[in-house]
Amino acid sequence: MKIVSIVGARPNFIKLAPIHSSIREIAEHTIIHTGQHYDYNLFKIFFSELSIPFPDYDLEVGSETASRQIAQMIDKLDDIFTKNKFDLAIVYGDTNSTLAGAITANKSEIKLAHVESGLRSFDKNMPEEINRTITDHLSDFLFAPTDNAVINLKRENIGGKTYNTGDISVEIIEKVKIHNKSKILEKLDLQSLEYILLTMHRAENTNITENLLTLIYTLEKLKEYKIIFPIHPRTLSFLKKNSLLEKIEELPNVQIIDPLGYLDFICLMKNSSKIITDSGGIQKEAFLLKVPCITIRKNTEWIETVEYGGNLLTGLDPDKIIHAVKNWIPIKSNEKFLGNGKTSETIKEIIYQNLKGN
Ligand code: UDP
Helix, strand or coil: CEEEEEECCHHHHHHHHHHHHHHCCCCEEEEEECCCCCCHHHCHHHHHHCCCCCCCEECCCCCCCHHHHHHHHHHHHHHHHHHCCCCEEEEECCCHHHHHHHHHHHHCCCEEEEECCCCCCCCCCCHHHHHHHHHHHHCCEEEECCHHHHHHHHHCCCCCEEEECCCHHHHHHHHHHHHCCCCHHHHCCCCCCCEEEEECCCHHHHCCHHHHHHHHHHHHHCCCCEEEEECCHHHHHHHHHCCCHHHHHCCCCEEEECCCCHHHHHHHHHCCCEEEECCHHHHHHHHHHCCCEEECCCCCCCHHHHHCCCEEECCCCHHHHHHHHHHCCCCCCCCCCCCCCCHHHHHHHHHHHHHCCC
């Protein structure tokens, strides 16, 4: 059996790691990196830390407008798909690489599987919502992480086969918790629980100057809190473009650092008193690590984290964020809505049962 995975961005690489370990037991597994994330800290560090073999193909499609990026990915993927007879293509999450992989597999008549299928924020202004919705509609195998995701797919009358496999992060986090030897706290001279961790990179927050100013205003108002901010290249570039980087750098309570590898980042999350983020993946990881999460978005595709009391949606509203930092006491929920940590094994079994003989 020949299976190909298409990945391109940090959250794709993390999900690929356990899937690769189980899929290689039943198939020849080719890995294609589109090049969407190419900085060492957003790409190679994940392959080396998570023991993923270096990609068989690097399409080297870098930063472009979204349409050009997706078009170039499709163009290059088409060549590879024509030369190789893959039985199945696997895509992950909701990035431009996910969408490009899905469209090319569909047009090349290769069966398609989507890991982390069925998530919906119900916000069509989010590029990721469009990516995941189209990908789901093109998929033959929909690996949904939660009951809610299954309900979302049923509501849309999706044609492919839907399976509730649980969420892949459960096993990733469990493994990292056991083996993590990160020294990031010592390196940054931090004590456990004495700091807040901040990430912000969603287009809706970074691409609008006013929103960057709102972030800076909010951080200023939180001057009695130490805030560690591993900065995404997109955010850095918008701050620089608006001459706002110095404004954040001047704040004595905020420490900007480069984006971190996974082991350091999980260690930093686990030891933070609260997390402020607009990331999708970090919301559910915070829930699994039982760290209170303040989400600077108006909606979320991980609504259960809010319903079970571990996540608060504040939008980019300074008053709500400041109130949440100072006064919000979350509920520590043991709810296992993300499954039992056997997702990669379950996905392997489903693929094997459906495609054996190929
Ligand atoms: N992450 C990381 N280093 C960082 C920031 C995030 O390893 O400096 C991890 C984080 O633990 C999560 C994933 O990257 O698993 C989330 O990626 P991102 O926020 O870029 O994407 P999203 O989940 O919002 O699609």
